[in-house]
Amino acid sequence: MSERLLQTYPGNRVYDLAHTRSGDKGNTSNVAVIAYDEVSWERLRRHLTPERVLAAYAHLAQGPVTRYEVPRLQALNFVIENALAGGVTRSLRIDPHGKSLSAVMLSIELPPA
Amino acid sequence: MRKNHSAVCRVGTGAGMADDRVYPAVKLLEQVQLDYLVCECLAERTIARENLNRRKFPEHGYNPMLAERIQAMLPLCREKGVRLVTNMGAANPVAAAHAIRAEAEAVGVRNVSCAAVIGDDVTERVRAHPDLRLLDGGEPLESLLPRMISANAYLGADLVRDALDTGAEVVVTGRVADPSLFLGTLMHHHRWSYDDLTRVAAGIMAGHLLECSVQVTGGYFADPGRKDVPRLAETPYPYAEVTSDGRVWICKPEGSGGRLDRMTCAEQTLYEIHDPSRYITPDCVVDLCEVHFEEEGVDRVAVHGALARPRTESFKTVIGYSDGFIGSGEIAYAGINAVARARLAADVVRERFRIEGGVASEIQVDLIGIGALHGDPGDGSRPEPYEVRLRVAARCPDRRSAELLGDHVRQLNMQGPMAGGGPVNTGAREVIAVNSVLIPRDWVRPEIVTVGMAA
Numbered sequence A: 001m002s003e004r005l006l007q008t009y010p011g012n013r014v015y016d017l018a019h020t021r022s023g024d025k026g027n028t029s030n031v032a033v034i035a036y037d038e039v040s041w042e043r044l045r046r047h048l049t050p051e052r053v054l055a056a057y058a059h060l061a062q063g064p065v066t067r068y069e070v071p072r073l074q075a076l077n078f079v080i081e082n083a084l085a086g087g088v089t090r091s092l093r094i095d096p097h098g099k100s101l102s103a104v105m106l107s108i109e110l111p112p113a
Numbered sequence B: 001m002r003k004n005h006s007a008v009c010r011v012g013t014g015a016g017m018a019d020d021r022v023y024p025a026v027k028l029l030e031q032v033q034l035d036y037l038v039c040e041c042l043a044e045r046t047i048a049r050e051n052l053n054r055r056k057f058p059e060h061g062y063n064p065m066l067a068e069r070i071q072a073m074l075p076l077c078r079e080k081g082v083r084l085v086t087n088m089g090a091a092n093p094v095a096a097a098h099a100i101r102a103e104a105e106a107v108g109v110r111n112v113s114c115a116a117v118i119g120d121d122v123t124e125r126v127r128a129h130p131d132l133r134l135l136d137g138g139e140p141l142e143s144l145l146p147r148m149i150s151a152n153a154y155l156g157a158d159l160v161r162d163a164l165d166t167g168a169e170v171v172v173t174g175r176v177a178d179p180s181l182f183l184g185t186l187m188h189h190h191r192w193s194y195d196d197l198t199r200v201a202a203g204i205m206a207g208h209l210l211e212c213s214v215q216v217t218g219g220y221f222a223d224p225g226r227k228d229v230p231r232l233a234e235t236p237y238p239y240a241e242v243t244s245d246g247r248v249w250i251c252k253p254e255g256s257g258g259r260l261d262r263m264t265c266a267e268q269t270l271y272e273i274h275d276p277s278r279y280i281t282p283d284c285v286v287d288l289c290e291v292h293f294e295e296e297g298v299d300r301v302a303v304h305g306a307l308a309r310p311r312t313e314s315f316k317t318v319i320g321y322s323d324g325f326i327g328s329g330e331i332a333y334a335g336i337n338a339v340a341r342a343r344l345a346a347d348v349v350r351e352r353f354r355i356e357g358g359v360a361s362e363i364q365v366d367l368i369g370i371g372a373l374h375g376d377p378g379d380g381s382r383p384e385p386y387e388v389r390l391r392v393a394a395r396c397p398d399r400r401s402a403e404l405l406g407d408h409v410r411q412l413n414m415q416g417p418m419a420g421g422g423p424v425n426t427g428a429r430e431v432i433a434v435n436s437v438l439i440p441r442d443w444v445r446p447e448i449v450t451v452g453m454a455a
Helices: A002-008 A038-047 A050-056 A099-106 B021-033 B046-056 B066-079 B095-105 B122-125 B156-164 B178-190 B197-210 B262-267 B338-355 B399-410
Strands: A018-025 A028-035 A065-070 A075-080 B008-015 B035-041 B083-086 B114-118 B148-153 B168-172 B239-243 B248-253 B284-287 B292-295 B300-304 B307-310 B314-334 B364-366 B387-396 B421-439 B447-451
Touching: A002 B421, A018 B262, A028 A038, A028 A099, A028 B262, A050 A065, A050 A075, A050 A099, A050 B083, A050 B338, A075 B197, A075 B292, A099 B248, B008 B021, B008 B066, B008 B083, B008 B178, B021 B035, B021 B066, B035 B066, B046 B314, B066 B083, B066 B095, B083 B156, B083 B178, B095 B114, B095 B447, B114 B156, B122 B148, B122 B421, B148 B178, B156 B168, B156 B178, B156 B239, B156 B447, B178 B239, B197 B248, B197 B262, B197 B284, B197 B300, B197 B307, B262 B292, B307 B314, B314 B338, B314 B399, B338 B364, B338 B387, B338 B399, B364 B447, B387 B399, B387 B421, B399 B421
Parallel strands: B008 B035, B035 B083, B083 B168, B114 B168
Antiparallel strands: A018 A028, A028 A075, A065 A075, B008 B239, B114 B447, B148 B314, B239 B248, B248 B300, B284 B307, B292 B300, B314 B387, B314 B421, B364 B387
């Protein structure tokens, strides 16, 4: 199903290249970005920099952002510090765990291939 | 109870959070012949909350869903010889063991033997060391000490193994690291030791994939048209098959709903992970960088490549502390100029709250429909919706202020801008916040307490 969508929508959003999942630890959010295929993986690796990610989360998180590469899974793991308004247990936000934050990543536009 | 320990151990998930569903646990017990069922039910702050409970009522302090889970699961566990491992003991594992026996008895399962793991509570030991550094923020613990409720160390799989070694049908713990609950069953079943690092890594990996219940079988995954999950309403709880030499398969019942494949496994592998080459657990430090998956059918994925280094010399310890109150309320606006009315309403609430003596260190205004989840970058990139729901939340030092804030939102349907609907004071809640410290292993003196074992 994803293969078909990729063929009909060769877009430049992370959404077009990868799937994501967010998790929380204290006041830190991590967002895993997992490429759908080899070509997408190379594009993400080159263009989805920590700077670009921090810019997308700038109004939500102070950072810093650390990027880890997991080539075997064709995945990038972003650790975004100071992202949860004080942490799951203290946050005044409606989504204190930041469960919805993986969707911010999907909206990031990358330069055309 | 089945005594022979088979070469393949089947360990399933019966819950992945404190208030997780019970029904899929019963289905899993019915459909698969498991050896162990693990119910992970303890969030970071829950144990502090239950500590407060226990101080008021010494027989309490364990998971509030214990009765429901035990009554639903124990008859099947007894019938099929499945041993239950759970951290539902929270702040009072021994009381939980007695409660488990009573609840089982109530549904006709007599004389359930339990082993309770205690000793994770290191509150007094930690209190004596105000110089410990908080992992979140780096401040000394001293800054939290006056408000500290409890300190609990994340214990490892060896305690679960020891508790199972007593022969008890049910093992109930307080703070044990989530994947360690699973590894403990494997260390017991296959007689693994901490020297078998490859096997320990495999066991933690299995536990990490299983610990969040449906998050590996299609939960927290679906995006219609993009990442579809078949029969999402029927997502099953997963189980693992693990051989004595450390080969691991993650499985779901044959023909069940949900989805289990490389994509769901990859997402769960990195869930709540920071450095993938250093996933620190009480039992070992796991390197996930070579982990990969092989689909062996729609209900079965082989897991390869987890590596581990020996465990560290410290225990991560969660500190729960009182952090005042949060009050909040909501109201909705729709139609022409809805967003402006919602913003005006928020201003009115702030002003009234201040005039009437409300005290808050922080007030958060959310426009649900614009920026409540992802914030508003303020660059005009969020189009105005037809309807918007205003939410106001405040951090207050006292309960009265927190209630006052919600009341002012509630009263907006008469006292605020035109045409506000669905107002609600969502209530004042006491905040128990958490932070963590690292403590030396020898500060912890865990013990196993058996209840209802034949002499």
